[in-house]
Amino acid sequence: MTTLPRIDAFTDEMIEIRHDIHAHPEIGFEEQRTSGIVADYLRRLGLEVHTGIGGTGVIGIVDGQHGPGKTLGLRADMDALPMDEETGLSFASLNPGRFHGCGHDGHTTMLLGAARYLAETRDFAGRVVLIFQPAEEGLGGARRMIAEGLFTRFPCDEIYALHNAPYLGHGQIRVMSGKAMAGAEFFDITIRGRGSHGAQPNNARDPIVVATQLSQAIQSIVSRNADPLDAAVVSITQLHSGSAYNVIPQSATLSGTIRTFDDNVAALIHGRIRELAEGLAVAFGVEIEVDIRNIFSVLDNDPVQTDALAAAARDIVGETNVADLERPAMGSEDFADMLKVVPGSYCWVGHAGDVPVHNPAFVLDDGILPVGASLLARVAERRLNELAD
Numbered sequence: 001m002t003t004l005p006r007i008d009a010f011t012d013e014m015i016e017i018r019h020d021i022h023a024h025p026e027i028g029f030e031e032q033r034t035s036g037i038v039a040d041y042l043r044r045l046g047l048e049v050h051t052g053i054g055g056t057g058v059i060g061i062v063d064g065q066h067g068p069g070k071t072l073g074l075r076a077d078m079d080a081l082p083m084d085e086e087t088g089l090s091f092a093s094l095n096p097g098r099f100h101g102c103g104h105d106g107h108t109t110m111l112l113g114a115a116r117y118l119a120e121t122r123d124f125a126g127r128v129v130l131i132f133q134p135a136e137e138g139l140g141g142a143r144r145m146i147a148e149g150l151f152t153r154f155p156c157d158e159i160y161a162l163h164n165a166p167y168l169g170h171g172q173i174r175v176m177s178g179k180a181m182a183g184a185e186f187f188d189i190t191i192r193g194r195g196s197h198g199a200q201p202n203n204a205r206d207p208i209v210v211a212t213q214l215s216q217a218i219q220s221i222v223s224r225n226a227d228p229l230d231a232a233v234v235s236i237t238q239l240h241s242g243s244a245y246n247v248i249p250q251s252a253t254l255s256g257t258i259r260t261f262d263d264n265v266a267a268l269i270h271g272r273i274r275e276l277a278e279g280l281a282v283a284f285g286v287e288i289e290v291d292i293r294n295i296f297s298v299l300d301n302d303p304v305q306t307d308a309l310a311a312a313a314r315d316i317v318g319e320t321n322v323a324d325l326e327r328p329a330m331g332s333e334d335f336a337d338m339l340k341v342v343p344g345s346y347c348w349v350g351h352a353g354d355v356p357v358h359n360p361a362f363v364l365d366d367g368i369l370p371v372g373a374s375l376l377a378r379v380a381e382r383r384l385n386e387l388a389d
């Protein structure tokens with residue numbers, strides 16, 4: 001493994017920054033402290049800095065020393081998850097109900113490390129746009145940045161991002177051309193029936209009975225309506241109703257997520273959920289309201305940029321540590337929305353963790369920081385110089 005020596009020299013600084021961000025996690029659109037740390041660090045590097053894009057987003061600009069050329073974007077997410085931490089780390093979260101359980105503190109730090117390297121060397125032609133994005137965890141941070149002029153104010157010819165991967169070995173990097181992560185919708189279904197005393201169900205129109213039947217019916221969509229060759233997931237993740245042992249409640253709600261790689265499959269699932277809800281509403285004499293919201297687009301990596309990212313990865317971790325991802329992931333990532341505007345690629349970088357992301361005991365290995373920073377820096381200078389030639 002040949003991480004960039006200049007980055008290795010300030011790895012201790014990166015660890016300190018990451019531990020500080022980790023101890024003070026902030027969820028989507030609340031990243032005031034984190035964005036302040038990012039903006040101050042970029043200013044100390046002498047970079048042009050823009051704040052407030054997408055609420056708490058931060059942009060840094062690095063111009064190369066070899067003249068004009070193309071513009072390449074590097075993106076990192078900054079937000080934490082709304083959950084408690086159970087790691088026992090000395091720098092564990094000081095904010096109850098807030099935890100960097102997906103490693104975005106590490107992603108932010110890696111991009112800051114790449115920013116320092118690029119600011120100090122500027123060994124490329126053209127420009128690098130450093131994009132520190134808020135609210136990746138299902139709140140639409142990428143879409144908001146784009147809507148507020150991210151790529152009109154800071155046009156990019158290509159864009160790259162990465163994610164830590166505790167299921168890979170330390171320093172292993174996986175890339176994938178084409179559709180690599182699923183698109184996702186969240187849904188809420190509200191059932192309004194008629195409440196009554198628990199001893200008199202004949203006077204009720206029980207929303208819990210309807211909710212359980214609807215939940216079971218929805219599970220049949222993938223197995224009985226979708227083409228078996230089209231990957232799809234529909235998961236009911238919440239069911240809320242009632243407040244007492246002896247009261248049949250007035251209403252119930254179901255919530256969940258849909259994951260697909262094809263808009264037509266998603267549309268089929270949307271339609272069937274609504275049809276099932278309408279049928280059960282008539283059958284049980286209740287009202288059912290269905291709200292389905294698209295949250296993540298399908299992440300579609302461009303082949304050209306994926307090859308470029310793989311080449312840069314081989315420079316950093318060696319030929320044997322870089323490979324194609326075996327199959328697409330059902331997880332989602334809102335970098336996908338940036339890829340719909342600008343061609344680019346997204347990869348996964350392994351580390352020595354053994355607990356999955358979004359788990360309260362997840363620990364990001366600090367040893368990944370120079371790897372990720374080196375990869376981001378290398379793909380920027382390598383690709384911009386290739387495009388200039």
